[in-house]
Amino acid sequence: MSVLVNKDSIIITQGITGKAGLFHSTQCREYGAQLIGGVTPGKGGQVVDGFQVWDTCEEAKQKCNANVSMVFVPPFAAADSIMEAFEAEIELVVAITEGIPVIDMLRVRSFLDNKNKLRAEHGKEPLRLIGPNCPGIISPGQTKIGIMPGYIHKEGAVGIVSRSGTLTYEAVHQTTAIGLGQSTCIGIGGDPVNGTNFIDALDLFNKDDQTEAVIMIGEIGGSAEEEAAEWVAQNMKKPVAAFIAGQTAPPGRRMGHAGAIISGSSGTAESKMTALRNAGIEVAVSPAEMGSALKNIYKK
Amino acid sequence: MKIHEHQAKELLTKFSVPAPRGRVAFSVDEAVAGAKKLQEDFGIGLWVVKAQIHAGGRGKAGGVKIAKSIEEVKSYAEEILGKTLVTHQTGQEGQLVRRLWIEEGNPPETEMYLSLVTDRETKSISLLASAEGGVDIEDLAENEPEKLLKMSIDFSTGWQPHYSRRLASFLKIPMKDEAGLSKQLHKFMTSLYSFFVQNDAEMLEINPLCICGKGAEAKIIALDAKVNFDDNASYRHPTWAELRDEHEEDPAEREASKHELNFINLDGTIGCMVNGAGLAMATMDIIKHYGAEPANFLDVGGSATTERVREAFKIILSDKKVKAVFVNIFGGIMKCDTIAEGVLAAAKEINLNIPLIVRLEGTNVEKGRALLNESSLKIITATSMADGAKKAVEAIA
Helix, strand or coil: CCCCCCCCCEEEEECCCCHHHHHHHHHHHHHCCEEEEEECCCCCCCEECCEEEECCHHHHHHHHCCCEEEECCCHHHHHHHHHHHHHCCCCEEEECCCCCCHHHHHHHHHHHHHHHHHHHHCCCCCCEEECCCCCEEEECCCEEEECCCHHHCCEEEEEEEECCCHHHHHHHHHHHHCCCCEEEEEECCCCCCCCCCHHHHHHHHHHCCCCCEEEEEEECCCCHHHHHHHHHHHHCCCCEEEEEECCCCCCCCECCCCCCECECCECCHHHHHHHHHHCCCEECCCHHHHHHHHHHHHCC | CECCHHHHHHHHHHCCCCCCCEEEECCHHHHHHHHHHHHHHHCCCCEEEEECCCCCCCCCCCCEEEECCHHHHHHHHHHHCCCEECCCCCCCCCEECCCEEEEECCCEEEEEEEEEEEECCCCEEEEEEECCCCCCHHHHHHHCHHHEEEEEECCCCCCCHHHHHHHHHHHCCCCCCCCCHHHHHHHHHHHHHHHHHHCCEEEEEEEEEEEECCHHHCEEEECCCEEEECHHHHHHCCCHHHHCCHHHCCHHHHHHHHCCCEEEECCCCEEEEECCHHHHHHHHHHHHHCCCCECEEEECCCCCCHHHHHHHHHHHHCCCCCCEEEEEEEECCCCHHHHHHHHHHHHHHCCCCCCEEEEEEECCHHHHHHHHHHCCCCEEEECCHHHHHHHHHHHHC
8 A cells, every 4th residue: 555645635726727737747647546536716617628626625525526636726816725725625735835834834734733632632533735836745556645756656665754855766767676666655855844754654655565665865954853763762663764964965955845854953864864863774875876775675 | 034133132132021112223324313212212321232143152252242332332233343253153264244233231130041932842842941041051051951940831811920920039039029020021922922923033042131229129131132934934024034144145145046946055066856855865965985085055946947946056166165066866756857957957057067976856857868868968967876876986986
């Protein structure tokens, strides 16, 4: 089994009538995803390239029983759209949108955390957000919910979790090249405040039968990698390889991603790599060696 | 986005956060006129002349002076305006002072430290405070963490009186006194927090936060103020455009931002053009791994046009330190032929006389490679990221 998504996932796209939303919805459908339609307020009732459009998530949920939403809504309305999807009880929201203000994401997290506390009291599974500012999630051979190029993936044994988009493609390429393929690839996004984090993804991979090993790709900024290292040391049953981008990044500068910034002495690549190594994780020193790092530990 | 101290104070004042009154000045005459106006309007007889640059550490570098007369304001203004201040945050080249802030002098009785930041760890806005002001907060956090109070503010409730009580208690501000300092602190913090949220700040530092005046006259004042805004929120703050000071920015980075490119100037000799922030950082890392230094960080983005790629290429080549250029593309949304077209267009405009190493992978890779092969440009092609980095390092050896 893959994690979070599979061939049975029923998907809608919020912002489906926009250029990027429509293009990538079409690409996902071609890959084999059950992407039925989408939501654009004010355009309900239209059919665009074979996709049914609804005005609200609630309506979409009623009509097609979607359990996943892919968000392409522009930054000014994205946070509201994410919350709308959760209010409609869509279980997984994959937010591709880049450039959502941090304050808006604090609001989303606060909303989501409170909702999940109540759900837990009622014995319900938590709602989950992936992203924002991420390439999405793909289970090769089953479904693709995001903007990654599908053809580089190969169904297989490696779970990949990453803060970066194109660097994930690099890892995919390398694991495909060594013949292992991927179970599921999760882009958790480059923003400082996001939904799913490394530990959430590692936990899912740990429990997944298909996944035999994991590559995690971190970058400078924050302490999510250090926290993940601690979790791995205590809980992870499968081998993990890692790479941290930004070993040469100057302090105090934001390296493209809103979350990629070294503040003072915290968030450096060095501290992250040390923490990962101490947890028994095989750390690739060069981004070209993620595949070979994995191979080193995979044999054992 | 960073703004100047005077802009931060003017904005905070509008949000009822008490800060010293002052006037901005771009010339010595304006500084004198500003000081006189403060004297006439408010009876002020003590002034502080403060250099306005985005970097911290101005005081130690001689950029902050206390003046006891208008004549002193004039002579300090003459001294500081046009001076290049070198602080621990400016680098060796320093930063030229082009504007001053002339404010009322408020000799503090007590100096404290206060900041608010968006906190990725706690998914909230966090407050840092210390009863010692004017300190280097990172030193304090490292050496005397017990002197720091860290509080995460529940985002769903916002600032509440219980946070103020805890803060007052930590700062040893009495709950009851003739000046009503704890009430002042609560009002100050309520205003500051709402300023932070409504203005999409990502960092706000009051260092020092002061108590000025004695007994019943004691007042809590933000004696200094530093604010960074979240660039992602600029669409809902049209006034930010006026607050931006282009003199404080690197010229190449300014040019890059006009073309929506993520660009950061570095000290090395290999120029990099990459799609995606993570891959762009990793490309810098791999250049270093093979023994050279990157000249820049550049993410052309996922949806770059031929035009944008051309501009990116021109910006890289405008740096005279650059001895070779490494183009590393893993096309997802970005198509390899678009990159190839942009590189060719830029090379045509500029006489390219340094080695160009190109690694293309992903969407439309065959089309992209064919375009480069058909051109008359001398291009070193690479089969992988490692191969490209090695070839780039060899090319400058």
